[in-house]
Amino acid sequence: DKELEARKLRYTRYADDCLIFVKSKAAATRVMHSITRFIENKLGLKVNAEKRK
Numbered sequence: 131d132k133e134l135e136a137r138k139l140r141y142t143r144y145a146d147d148c149l150i151f152v153k154s155k156a157a158a159t160r161v162m163h164s165i166t167r168f169i170e171n172k173l174g175l176k177v178n179a180e181k182r183k
Contacts, residue, residue, distance in 0.1 A: 131143065134150065134165075137161075139151070139152070139161065147181070150165070
């Protein structure tokens with residue numbers, strides 16, 4: 131949550147699911163890659179590719 135707030139992204143989280151709201155598909159792609167890297171590299175967690183959209 132702190133990382134998303136620091137990036138000034140609008141989001142909603144449900145337990146272990148998170149919806150991030152951006153204005154364009156290009157922004158969504160950038161944010162998805164960036165947040166996935168953060169979660170996997172900094173937090174040591176695995177992002178489920180099947181649930182990722």
